Amino acid sequence: MSAVEAMVRAGDLAGAAEQLEQALGEEPSLTRYLQLAGLRRALRQPHRALRAVEAGLALAPLDFMALCMRAGLLEGIGDPGVGRAWDEALAQRPEGDLPPPLLAAMAHGEALRDQWRAARAAQMAQATQASEAVGGDEAWRIARFRSNTLRQTRPYYSEPTHFFYPGLSMREYHPAERFPWLADLAAATEAIRDEMLAVMRSDRAELAPYIQYAEHQALRQWQPLNHNPDWTAIHLIRRGEMVSANAAQCPVTMELLSRMPQPDIPGASANALFSLLAPHTAIPPHVGVNNARLLCHVPLVVPDGCWFRVGAETRMWREGEPFVFDDTIEHEAMNPSDHLRVVMIFDIWHPDLTPGERDAVRAIVAQETAAGNLG
Structure with a gap:
């Protein structure tokens, strides 16, 4: 990869990208796909950059950095799926401290994700309005179904330390x-x-x-x-x-x-x-x-x-x-x-x-x- 690095230092981003394309044809690698995506983005080729990231995700579907890059590229091209993309990326956030630039990008992504969730929540609430009008426990179950679907909540189950009797209703x-x-x-x-x-x-x-x-x-x-x-x-x-x-x-x-x-x-x-x-x-x-x-x-x-x-x-x-x-x-x-x-x-x-x-x-x-x- 020294030839690619030399081209980048010399300012030949297009040549470096082509060199990477050839190398990836022989030996696919997530790291190289992300490098290629970065070069294509710098060359103002967002669609080609997106294809490179998605090729990398085919190798590692839950890679946090790749998912974040994909979400950012989708936003850049105005793709309506950007909210969902940030939702998928943020779900894979690793433990521990992250660099400030990445934290800033994530904060922006969280805002886009929240807007997407809010729009979906409003659509779901409208769709279930008549069903929830009955009130009581049925309304609670429908509301919880919505929040689980939106990943605002998740299922929890009975996990006793010693005695588990099967078939009993599990409710918080x-x-x-x-x-x-x-x-x-x-x-x-x-x-x-x-x-x-x-x-x-x-x-x-x-x-x-x-x-x-x-x-x-x-x-x-x-x-x-x-x-x-x-x-x-x-x-x-x-x-x-x-x-x-x-x-x-x-x-x-x-x-x-x-x-x-x-x-x-x-x-x-x-x-x-x-x-x-x-x-x-x-x-x-x-x-x-x-x-x-x-x-x-x-x-x-x-x-x-x-x-x-x-x-x-x-x-x-x-x-x-x-x-x-x-x-x-x-x-x-x-x-x-x-x-x-x-x-x-x-x-x-x-x-x-x-x-x-x-x-x-x-x-x-x-x-x-x-x-x-x-x-």
Whole structure:
């Protein structure tokens, strides 16, 4: 390639391009195709430059630099596919720092991609307007279908650490209509909060770090919070056993819990607790143990800015607005405020399970728990 470099130094770009064309006929190479594309672009031959880039992409379809060059060339010739091209290129952005000129080009590409996405989103919204008019969960599913198609969100799946029961519906947040008792919890939020505050003020209260496991266990998702008092729990029911010192001070809360469809698995469930998250504390992305159960959150004390993400959907906790979610789908949380955040958490059976299936889950989970097979 020294002859090509000599021609470039001498200003003979056309000769260098022809020399590269001949070399590529004998030995195709992505690097050489990108060099050729650069020369053709400098020679104001954008269509020939585009052909060279696309020939290189035939060898390496996901190469980030080649995809960026292709998107830039399409913009230069006014091709309507430039937004899609930048979308494809930006999806392959490598990890780590990038040179400032490339960052500037990417920022420009992001703007073009966003314009293209916005236009597509508007077209899709218009096309599905009549279907979404029915509202409710059907409207949510259609909206999520749109956002997945636009790559604004992506599918998330149940990935429990230990127990996966097949065939159960996988939803980040399950529809409130499936749990009519959520209204009772919402109405009782003030009473539950008062009992929680009474327990916190009590000398008899039993608090414990939410995450506690032996350092040698094969777990990584909890390392920052293992035995960390920044995420503390006041347990009311723990692995099926009532924590009397705390539960005795919460009669209204315990009566409400007695009406919930909680799992009854020896050594594992039911569970109910007040979760205390310290100011400026993050709960890292993680998944739960068993998809045969779901979790309910009852927000009690929520400073501004506290958020909770499950899969592709992020919600702000709001006092008096309980919800049910699948903790075996990746989730995380953050308290960015200067104040304590408190949420009541308890587990329930997945509503898709039949009574016979609950018996099977109960038997297997209890057996594995007793045998110490959960780590």
